[in-house]
Amino acid sequence: MAVSDWRKSVVYQIYPASFNDTTGDGTGDIQGVIEKLDYLKYLGVDYIWLTPVYESPMNDNGYDISNYYEVDARFGTKEDLKALIDAAHERGLKVMLDLAFNHTSTAHPWFLEARKSKDNPYRDYYIWQDGTYDAPPTNWESKFGGSAWSYDDDTNQYYLRLFDETQADLNWENEEVRNEIYDMINHWIDFGVDGFRFDVVNLLSKGEFKNADGPGKEFYTDGPRIHEYIHEMNRKTFGGKEIMTVGEMSSTTIDHCIKYTAPERGELNSVFNFHHLKVDYPGGEKWTDADYDFLLLKETLMEWQLGIHEGNGWNAIFWCNHDQPRVVSRFGKDDTEENRVRSAKMLAISLHGLQGTPYIYQGEEIGMTNPGFNRIDQYRDVESLNAYDILREKGYTYQQVMDILKKKSRDNARTPMQWDDSRHAGFTDGEPWIEVAENYPGINVEKAVADENSIFYTYKRLIEMRHEMEIFTAGGIRPMLMKDRHLFAYERTLDDETLLVISNYSDEHVAYPESVPPEGEVLISNYDDRAGELRPFETLMIYMN
Template sequence: MAVSDWKKSVVYQIYPKSFNDTTGNGQGDLNGIIEKLPYLETLGVDYIWLTPIYQSPMNDNGYDISDYYEINPDFGTKADVKRLLKEAHKLGIKVMLDIVINHTSTSHHWFVESRKSKDNPYRDYYIWKEGSKDEPPTNWESKFGGNAWTYDEQTESYYLRLFDISQADLNWENSELKKEIYAMINYWIDFGVDGFRFDVINLISKGEFQNSEAIGKEFYTDGPKVHEYLQELNKHTFGDKDIMTVGEMSSTTIDNSIKYTNPKRKELNSVFNFHHLKVDYKNGEKWSDMKLDFLELKRILMDWQINIAKGNGWNAIFWCNHDQPRVVTRFGNDETEENRIKSAKMLAISLHMLQGTPYVYQGEEIGMTDPGFTSIDEYRDVESLNAYQKLKANGNTEEMIMKVIGQKSRDNSRTPIQWNDDENAGFTTGTPWIGIPNNYKTINVEQALKDPNSVFYTYQKLIKIRHEHDIVTYGEVEPLYMEHLDLFVYKRVFNDEEWLVVANYSNHLVPLPEGIDIEGEIMVTNSELQGNQLQAYDAFVVKLSEV
């Protein structure tokens, strides 16, 4: 069921390389997505978001774009995209593309030209700085490790690359570059797409190029002209059209996110922030061994919920994506089948009752887990491979390194969707580009659809509830029992309705706190509630008597 109000919609993220392979080459493709559209219609989602499908060397799995107008032949053709749009629209599903306009691949023709000489017309499309071979312009660090500047022998200069060496940052000070970007986005709007997810969009404005006491983030995160640039982008492209937009915001603030999403400012519809997914980073360090800080998770989620609403902004809400580990392994419990199913449902219930646009990442709806790789040879992700080398150079043991990478690697979410219990989980007839978890025989879509108590049907129900009940979209969020060590509890309040959401994040029995009234209609639950005791990973939503 498609909804007309984008605020009531639910988005399903597809990582095409790992979704469904129809050619047998071990990588998913556009025809594989088309084939599975009826499944997504059954789930009930309103949009699908595809991570980048453009021409790319795939050094960073498509986020290194070499041609914005061409499709990566590994995924298919432009005609396949056209057919995908047509078939999705027939089922009431809209399609969002992922656009990377902070950087391009160094094999993009703009960069190839810019590298030729200092007076090339494309030179200023990128951020080039003079410098001797041994002295980068600043001490900024790349998000993938190492200095953020790469020396180029040909013009004896450095280019900025906040990510991989093959991902050169664009210079948004250049008006010709901006015109090229507007034209490209308008091309895809005219092509028929329904929305865009903008990758690391809050990094496009760089401040002063000077040494940092940290790693440089303060000079380019939510930079000095970022809001001006986004307002211009909105005005010249999607602003007056029925296009849904979401910005991926790296290390952003609530104040900036309100500015990005308050409709009066005409920037974007919604934002992703990642603060709640750093609550298992020891001292802020991703590559560390740490369990979830539950109180901090609640604090961050509620801080964003309440303050974004006050500023008339809008959140994207999510546990998983192509850059994050599987949430059932990370914040739930996948040690037994019973705990996996129950905690996956609990996590879904506690997130989907929040205010914002929910994103479901492929496989999340069946409770897929991290793969449990045991050797670095099983990993493919450039960030994980770099981290392995860095951790090794710092003298860590192999056992500790593999434990940390096993917890935090982006590859955890990139293993193929487990469609059935056939060879390669029904993903491909060939050799999959990355290994498949051993548990695909029991955790797969076919199995989930057969079992009325599966994780899938909880997701389906949560999507239906959002479509049918305005309180989930528009109701105020009222946090409760924020210091409780095991329970996530909050109310939703709208007009004459009050809903209570209670989730037990622990693997033990927890008595309901005194003062919690659970008399009313149960809207969704993952268990048979037993008196005032919550079993491990119990979660429920109750519609209380009228206010």
């Protein structure tokens, strides 16, 4: 039975294109999700979140929406989506949709009208500025590289597009735009969905259009009217309803996220922030072959845990999603089967003890790894292909760029779900839209579910404990051993209960710290016994009352 309190809930993210294909066309579909609902019910999650399934040219894998009201034929029909919602509800599962309304596709009817002339009624649905042919209105940079402006030859103006040139930013200053979006959200609420994930929702309010010292983020991140817009959206759509909302926040701050999620403000339930996933971006640069900074990872996680808790806000807690590399390859170690299993369990336990709503990304629960692609023609992601071109122009060798993409590409998370050891991992009878990771014969759902010591059962038990024990939801948090270069540890406390989580993030043997009490009941671990030291990737969740 799904948990009614969303704070105790666990969300499973599905990237439909790579989840399960029932038609043999090589792309996953909504019927494929329906086929696997019993598996998700067995895992124990409460919500499933689908990345966008709306009509789209798919230049950015569905985040370039051309029709908010229809399902893209690649994934099925609107009737299929309704069948999925009904089938999920029958199993006590809830369904969240993903909405991108900072921008639309340039194939959206609004934009097709807007670019016809400067006096078209839809012109003001987007953000247009004057410039010269070789000088955009500002020097802002796109999140995908290059200028954030694209020139329109027909009307001799630039339109803002913070992402791909086929993703034109909407003008949220225009009340008509806002009302169109609110009507659309209400349509999906009436359709029966239980929640929403809002894409880059803190970028809706743009400030002044001036040149920046850097990429320009300060002019559109958590902009001047953003809280006004989100409060208005709450009031006109999901506010006061049993609808769970999570906002994806780009380059945000703790103070803003408290404002977005403090219940009395009437904005959102929870937020995603990504600061802890930039600890392998030296100097803020994503496209590097750098290892992650462990001390910075701990510091960032704990800063957000403490700040959001003290401000009465709410975090989404996660390692993986469709935009991030696989965590076992990133912060764990996947060089041997033993290391992969141990470090995947360690990462799960050390994250799921934190306060917030946990998100599990498809395949994370079986320890799927980065695929290790060796050729540029194996990649599909627009951001990765742009990065390839930019890095090669800067003089990087082919192999250097491949090494970077192997670590950082969004396609690391987008390879097909590994269901069994049959051809294409049981994902499709056809040719998959992107290659399956070669290690699928040893890493798949069928094998994981059959082994009671698998990573899968660690996730299943963590979900059960969150449902059963109030301390996970309401407990305070105290960071520990923050200067230790191997151990990540913290305490959760509620009344006279204490939950201690201690994890060895290294492949070395580490002495058990004197400051950590040895007593208590081990609720979950990734070793069968308890030693006087912390062994490679060992993790313990200890309960004291």
